[in-house]
Amino acid sequence: xxEAGAHRRFVLLLRLTLxxxxxxxxxxxxxxxxxxxxxxxxxxxxxxxxVGVPENASEIESANQDYPQRIVETHKAWKExxxxxxxxxxGLLALFLVVLSVIFRRRPGQPVRLPVAILVLIGFQAxxxxxxxxxxxxxxxxxxxxxxxxxxxxxxxxxNLSISKWPRITIRRSLGGIRRWANLAAAxxxxxxxxxxxxxxxxxxLACPDFPTCHQQWWxxxxxxxxxxxxxxxxxxxxxxxxxxxxxxxxxxxxxIGALVALLIVGALALIxxxxxxxxxxxxxxxxxxxxxxxxxxxxxxxNVVFYLPLPVAVAHxxxxxxxxxxxxxxxxxxxxxxxxxPSERFL
Amino acid sequence: xxxxxxxxxxxxxxxxxxDYLELCKPRVVALMLFTAFVGMLLAAPGHVxxxxxIFGTLGIALMAGSAAAINHLADRHIxxxxxxxxxxxxxxxxxxxxxxxxxxxxxxxxxMSILIxxxxxLTAILTLVSLLGYAVVYTLYLKHATPQNIVxxxxxxxxxxxxxxxxxxxxxDSGALLLFLIIFTWTPPHFWALALYRKDEYARxxxxxxxxxxxxxxxxxxxxxxxxxxxxxxxxxxxxxMSGIVYLAAALILDGIxxxxxxxxxxxRSRPLAIKTFVYSxxxxxxxxxxxxxxxxxxxxNVM
Numbered sequence: 114x115x116e117a118g119a120h121r122r123f124v125l126l127l128r129l130t131l132x133x134x135x136x137x138x139x140x141x142x143x144x145x146x147x148x149x150x151x152x153x154x155x156x157x158x159x160x161x162x163x164v165g166v167p168e169n170a171s172e173i174e175s176a177n178q179d180y181p182q183r184i185v186e187t188h189k190a191w192k193e194x195x196x197x198x199x200x201x202x203x204g205l206l207a208l209f210l211v212v213l214s215v216i217f218r219r220r221p222g223q224p225v226r227l228p229v230a231i232l233v234l235i236g237f238q239a240x241x242x243x244x245x246x247x248x249x250x251x252x253x254x255x256x257x258x259x260x261x262x263x264x265x266x267x268x269x270x271x272x273n274l275s276i277s278k279w280p281r282i283t284i285r286r287s288l289g290g291i292r293r294w295a296n297l298a299a300a301x302x303x304x305x306x307x308x309x310x311x312x313x314x315x316x317x318x319l320a321c322p323d324f325p326t327c328h329q330q331w332w333x334x335x336x337x338x339x340x341x342x343x344x345x346x347x348x349x350x351x352x353x354x355x356x357x358x359x360x361x362x363x364x365x366x367x368x369x370i371g372a373l374v375a376l377l378i379v380g381a382l383a384l385i386x387x388x389x390x391x392x393x394x395x396x397x398x399x400x401x402x403x404x405x406x407x408x409x410x411x412x413x414x415x416x417n418v419v420f421y422l423p424l425p426v427a428v429a430h431x432x433x434x435x436x437x438x439x440x441x442x443x444x445x446x447x448x449x450x451x452x453x454x455x456p457s458e459r460f461l
Numbered sequence: 462x463x464x465x466x467x468x469x470x471x472x473x474x475x476x477x478x479x480d481y482l483e484l485c486k487p488r489v490v491a492l493m494l495f496t497a498f499v500g501m502l503l504a505a506p507g508h509v510x511x512x513x514x515i516f517g518t519l520g521i522a523l524m525a526g527s528a529a530a531i532n533h534l535a536d537r538h539i540x541x542x543x544x545x546x547x548x549x550x551x552x553x554x555x556x557x558x559x560x561x562x563x564x565x566x567x568x569x570x571x572x573m574s575i576l577i578x579x580x581x582x583l584t585a586i587l588t589l590v591s592l593l594g595y596a597v598v599y600t601l602y603l604k605h606a607t608p609q610n611i612v613x614x615x616x617x618x619x620x621x622x623x624x625x626x627x628x629x630x631x632x633x634d635s636g637a638l639l640l641f642l643i644i645f646t647w648t649p650p651h652f653w654a655l656a657l658y659r660k661d662e663y664a665r666x667x668x669x670x671x672x673x674x675x676x677x678x679x680x681x682x683x684x685x686x687x688x689x690x691x692x693x694x695x696x697x698x699x700x701x702x703m704s705g706i707v708y709l710a711a712a713l714i715l716d717g718i719x720x721x722x723x724x725x726x727x728x729x730r731s732r733p734l735a736i737k738t739f740v741y742s743x744x745x746x747x748x749x750x751x752x753x754x755x756x757x758x759x760x761x762x763n764v765m
Binding site: 325384385387388389390404408 | 709717721724725728729730731
């Protein structure tokens with residue numbers, strides 16, 4: 114009885130952490146896409162305020178004197194600090210998770226290492242968040258911060274799958290190939306998410322203002338070598354990008370090509386899960402979810418271009434990317450933990 | 462003998478307008494007329510004259526109805542054996558062969574006269590060729606000769622937008638051929654989806670449809686390949702500059718759904734999905750042509 118109660122508390126806390134993790138990601142993308150990433154020029158305080166932001170005239174004046182390179186914009190500062198508060202709360206929740214998992218460590222099936230890994234990752238995210246500000250939106254830091262956020266959410270979800278009563282499935286041995294395909298699909302998604310982060314970090318979302326062509330051409334002027342230099346030195350303000358048009362075009366095109374590859378590979382996975390004979394119904398549902406999320410994500414990506422990057426669409430493109438990754442990871446998890454059935458057992 | 466005769470006489474007198482309408486395959490002809498209509502409107506940049514619109518449509522409608530009636534006549538023995546078609550006017554005994562023949566001949570001659578006198582010679586000849594292609598070459602020969610029957614015969618069924626186009630311009634343009642190509646490429650996945658569903662009936666009456674001769678797996682693969690081809694063909698109007706971005710968006714979405722259906726069919730091997738794919742293919746063709754039309758007239762709205 115005590116055991117069950119302990120388990121329930123852990124699951125409840127994990128669910129809460131999961132929701133918070135998702136909120137922090139969406140909030141983070143909102144901060145970035147509304148150009149509020151440098152809303153506070155310092156870290157962890159905001160213009161020296163440890164709580165809140167400079168608001169009345171005298172505070173703003175002294176803040177502007179202390180940070181002459183960045184004049185106070187109160188609404189941007191608020192967006193930035195709210196993201197920090199949410200992220201801080203997430204860190205605390207993750208800490209509680211670790212504490213609970215250490216307390217319950219003797220309980221069979223209680224994961225300990227994964228909660229610890231999540232806490233370490235969130236700590237590293239705080240570091241990346243700091244560098245995002247102090248290195249003035251250096252693209253590789255911004256991209257790493259995005260990937261770190263997605264990794265945190267993915268690990269939380271994986272933890273949730275492994276401790277909750279997610280349906281255990283049995284599949285035919287002949288369907289074993291789907292496992293590898295699901296792993297491939299997840300890998301493709303991770304690469305595509307990184308490319309999306311790189312596109313945003315370099316302000317290349319509108320480098321091709323038209324779709325399906327780019328600058329009315331199928332293969333416009335591009336500079337891939339320049340577009341994919343990861344380290345350009347520090348001390349540069351990267352807000353609104355530093356790259357010339359051909360380099361941004363190269364980045365944008367790569368994300369489009371990645372989208373096509375992801376559509377084919379993740380789409381194939383989804384259709385196989387959805388329609389292949391002898392697939393357990395739980396896995397079929399995951400297939401349907403991936404189909405819907407994939408269609409939504411492609412539509413949102415095209416809408417970003419066609420409608421000139423409306424903020425809600427851009428934020429949704431980020432949120433659906435996260436959900437698509439989680440749905441694909443669900444398939445990976447179910448296939449990984451599935452019991453393979455020998456052909457002879459099929460009729461038992 | 463006399464009883465049989467009396468019986469036939471009684472039956473043919475009971476034939477009503479519904480049977481005549483049924484002979485014309487009104488739903489198929491309606492879809493063809495819609496594509497012909499779109500062909501007419503796309504043929505010219507601005508306003509299209511009433512003459513080709515009215516008489517072109519009427520002539521093509523009569524010829525298509527005539528072709529359908531001849532098809533009923535030629536297929537009456539097969540139709541009697543298939544559940545889907547056993548209640549058609551001829552196999553059910555509502556009509557006799559002679560009245561169908563007379564009906565088809567009158568409609569064909571009337572349609573031909575309208576096209577020659579009020580439209581143009583090119584359209585009249587092309588329509589006649591299509592009619593003969595469908596009613597004679599396809600129905601009497603191809604259908605029973607080869608599993609590629611509907612692929613080749615599809616050429617006759619794909620002509621309506623071309624006919625509509627020539628009714629307006631009097632010549633065959635590349636745009637008209639493109640519209641023809643869309644329906645030509647659409648026909649195999651459309652028809653084979655139905656054939657998968659009705660495979661047993663086709664097998665029973667000895668029609669060599671692809672699933673009967675080459676099996677379901679091969680047919681599903683062909684459906685998928687033709688649908689990929691169709692997706693590329695339906696992008697051509699945008700690539701050639703005939704249609705704009707609105708058409709492209711609609712075509713890509715419609716193609717995406719079609720591909721979803723056929724891939725689902727390919728993976729699941731489900732028979733109910735075959736009939737769903739067939740129904741969707743009809744919706745698809747209507748919406749593709751609607752998109753062509755909307756895209757064509759959208760610039761006019763902007764001007765106003």
